[in-house]
Structures are given as structure tokens and as C-alpha cells.
Amino acid sequence: MEERQTSIAQLQSIFTETGFPYFIVPLEKVFSLPTSALIPGTSEADSSHSSYKLAVNQYTKENQTLREEKVVCGVSQLRIEDCSAQQTLALERLFSSLKTLTAKEEMLQMLRQHLILHVARENNFSKVMMGESCSRLAVKLLSNIAVGRGAALASDTGFCDLRFGDVVIVRPMRDYSSKEITFYSRIFRVPSVFIPGLDTKNHDKASIQSLTERFVTNLQADFPSTVSTIYRTSEKLQTTKTPQDQSAASDSKCLLCLCALDAKTNNASAFNATLISEQLSQRKLREAAVDSSRQCCVEDQTCVPGVCCSSNRNPAPTELNTFVCYSCGLMVRDMEEENSLPSYILTEAAKRQSRSLQKQQIMEFLLEDDD
Amino acid sequence: MAAPIGLHLEFGGGAELLFDGVKNHHITLPDRSDPWDMKQLLVWIRGNMLKERPELFLQGDTVRPGILVLINEADWELMGELEYQLQDKDNVASQGYGQEQGLIKRVTLSSQCPDGIPREIVD
Numbered sequence: 001m002e003e004r005q006t007s008i009a010q011l012q013s014i015f016t017e018t019g020f021p022y023f024i025v026p027l028e029k030v031f032s033l034p035t036s037a038l039i040p041g042t043s044e045a046d047s048s049h050s051s052y053k054l055a056v057n058q059y060t061k062e063n064q065t066l067r068e069e070k071v072v073c074g075v076s077q078l079r080i081e082d083c084s085a086q087q088t089l090a091l092e093r094l095f096s097s098l099k100t101l102t103a104k105e106e107m108l109q110m111l112r113q114h115l116i117l118h119v120a121r122e123n124n125f126s127k128v129m130m131g132e133s134c135s136r137l138a139v140k141l142l143s144n145i146a147v148g149r150g151a152a153l154a155s156d157t158g159f160c161d162l163r164f165g166d167v168v169i170v171r172p173m174r175d176y177s178s179k180e181i182t183f184y185s186r187i188f189r190v191p192s193v194f195i196p197g198l199d200t201k202n203h204d205k206a207s208i209q210s211l212t213e214r215f216v217t218n219l220q221a222d223f224p225s226t227v228s229t230i231y232r233t234s235e236k237l238q239t240t241k242t243p244q245d246q247s248a249a250s251d252s253k254c255l256l257c258l259c260a261l262d263a264k265t266n267n268a269s270a271f272n273a274t275l276i277s278e279q280l281s282q283r284k285l286r287e288a289a290v291d292s293s294r295q296c297c298v299e300d301q302t303c304v305p306g307v308c309c310s311s312n313r314n315p316a317p318t319e320l321n322t323f324v325c326y327s328c329g330l331m332v333r334d335m336e337e338e339n340s341l342p343s344y345i346l347t348e349a350a351k352r353q354s355r356s357l358q359k360q361q362i363m364e365f366l367l368e369d370d371d
Numbered sequence: 372m373a374a375p376i377g378l379h380l381e382f383g384g385g386a387e388l389l390f391d392g393v394k395n396h397h398i399t400l401p402d403r404s405d406p407w408d409m410k411q412l413l414v415w416i417r418g419n420m421l422k423e424r425p426e427l428f429l430q431g432d433t434v435r436p437g438i439l440v441l442i443n444e445a446d447w448e449l450m451g452e453l454e455y456q457l458q459d460k461d462n463v464a465s466q467g468y469g470q471e472q473g474l475i476k477r478v479t480l481s482s483q484c485p486d487g488i489p490r491e492i493v494d
Binding site (some may be wrong): 178179181182183186187192194196200201217218221243 | 383384387389424427436439441444446464466
């Protein structure tokens, strides 16, 4: 806890020097996110060129006045004491229920993204810039393919991520390798804070991500064109816009990562074969799991009220998989207790499940578009 | 016949975790008949300073890929890498720049909010 406080103090001193407003949000806040974090918003109409110029002019004027008055911009800051010990425990429980480090890193990535999205929406930001360098994106590209997120590559590693509708995520640093950035920071004495992550000081083969990173870094040492080749390849990736995507039906998007659902394939696919073999081998385990989930409301005191105790039961473990894409499904399947997921995910999943049940019931009365 | 050499060592970007979190070290290399070079310095660091997990800093004879070494603020590749002869009052800095030891862990900025003033979020 003290390390956290010292890092926060260091970060704060760096931020106040820049003069921009800053937000320090603890990861525990993930447990108080609303379900809107999972729903893509509608974007405003594209502004024309003239209004961009006006906006820039206005900004430079305001900046000058700000500098003259030397006003510190309104700094809003969530203090670390705001997150309760219960939320910290819930977070620890969530991460300890994931067995592999790969899944933990994926989960961390996803939770961070939702949190950033939520803070951006709360403060009406239309764009978010992430600081991923070329090298980091190259590693991310390869490790995403390895964990099964190949379908979302264009959004995860491209310059512009349009999945979330109203908030656009851009990556301006993707042209610079980490070596260049290191040199720059060193020469221009950019203050930085190093915070140990999940995979710091871990064995190289502890997770898919660290293995990929080690591979790329070692290859880069002998063949300096590795990272830039991977980067050029990723530049050519684009998401295809099928008519289905443009209808903005949230049912066709993954619950967790908001990319197109790729796990709904026809019965003759290889993916379906793996599903069937998994179901056959787990049939006995599933009956035991359903019994234990019924008892969860009574025994488990950290259940969020309103989720377990409502008439909508939590979806059984296998049903959550129908709303997520392949790689998120792998991560969810890796969890021992699905109930340790934050409540906003569980409520959204329950809502989608009831919606799909309703749709099944009225299926014969619905008119399809091609009728 | 080399006199004892005083060096200033710096570790950053996560490399300091292997040295008890201490970023700056002043060391004095003892007297030796041959002049000190980087190779021997690395061996000396391994023997005397590295508290844990030597394989995260060194790989064989040289440093692990993902660690940048600067001698007097210049890339050591320009100075001859392992063959560079150390001189008194040299400044040797090792910066980790691999992903898990990233300098800029996560910097998030946002712009073009309705009133036109860019704001910054970092977590």
C-alpha cells in the first residue's frame, strides 16, 4: 500500500508540473462502473474543416489567457482512500480466480480499457490518446494472434480504434520504437515513474505476452528490421464493415471487448468441433457447477445486491461464452469463479441473455429483412 | 597499471529493481594491471552488485536485449560496446526499455473536448 502511495505522489508531482488536469483512478473503481462502459455510444456528426479551424483558434486564445492568469486547471482527483477495502478484496479475488498469467494480463488490459473509457465518457472527452510505442504494438500484435484475438487486430493495434462509438482511441506514438523513446527521455530528462507490472521479474515463459516480448526483443537485437516489419504489416490491417456491423446491434458485438463476434459460425466449423468435445468432456462437471451457483447468494457475502438476489439469475458459466468473442471466452473459461467478475459485466450478460430468450420466443413473429 | 577508477552508475526503467531499487551508484573499481573494459565491468557488477536474477540483466557476456547502455550519454555501440576502455569519472547508465520495464508505462491524453482545451489522463 505504501508503494502505491509513493508512486501516486511521484506521479502527482509530474502531472502538476505539466499544468494539465489529471485524474488518478484506482483499478478498484472497476467495481462501480455502470453497464454503459460496455455499450458503444453514438458519435456526433463529423465536424467540417472550418469548425476545426475555429476550435483551434479558440483553443490558442484560451491557452494564452490561461497562461496569463496562471490558473491551475481544475484538477479533479480521486484519492486512493476512496476505494474501499472491500473493492480491493474483490479485485484480488478476481485476479486470483484466473489461473494463468496470460488470462490475468488480458483481464487487466480489458478492465483498464473499460475504466479509461468510462472516465473519458464522464468528462465528455471525444478522443483518448494511448502511449503505446511501435515495439510494444508489435509485441501486442503477435501475442494477440496467439491468444485468439486475431479478428480484433485492426482495432487493437491500429492507429484509430472506433469500436466505442463516441470515444475514439488513437495511438500517436505508434511510429516510434521504444529505443528511440528511451533515448529521447534520457536526453531531454523527461521525468518518469516505473511501476512494476504483473509480469515484472517473472520467468520469461510465464505468459504468452512475456514470451512474445522476449522473442521479439531478442530477434530485434540481431535483425533490427523486425519491429518495423511487424509494424508495416499491422498498418495494412483494416476492419471490414459488413452491413451487420453498421446496424449497431449490440448483440453482434462481444460483451467484453466490443469487437465483432466471431464465435458464431456454422455447425461444420472447427471451432464448433472443439466446443462439442469440450461439452462432452465437461458434462459431469457442469451439473456440479449449477448446484454450487444456486448456493452463491446465501454463502457468498461479497455478492453485489441486486445481481444475485434479483429474479434474473447469473448466467451459468457456459452461457457467458455465447456473448463474448473467442479470446474473451478463453479468458472467461480460465476463471474458476465467474461471479468474481465486476457487477457491470454480469448485469449486462444477464440482460443480453434475457433478450436472446425473448427473441427466441417471438422468433416466428419477427419479419426478417430479406422477407 | 591502471589506477583505481571511480565510476558513476545509473540504473533506470526498471533495471533498478535488480539492485534493491537504488538508481545511482558511485563505485570505485580496484587496481588492476590491465585497463578496465566494459566486459570486465559487467562481470564485476554481476559479482558485486546484482542482488538477484542475474539473467534479467545479463545474457552471456553482454547485457540482455532490452537494456540500453549509455556511456557518458552516448550509446555504447558508438564507443565500442564491450571493448570500450573505462576511464575515471565515466558515467555508465543502464536503462531498461523492454515492455515490462517500459519507461512510459501508460500515458493517456485526450483532446478536442467540447470547450477545446486538451486534458490529460494518466493512470
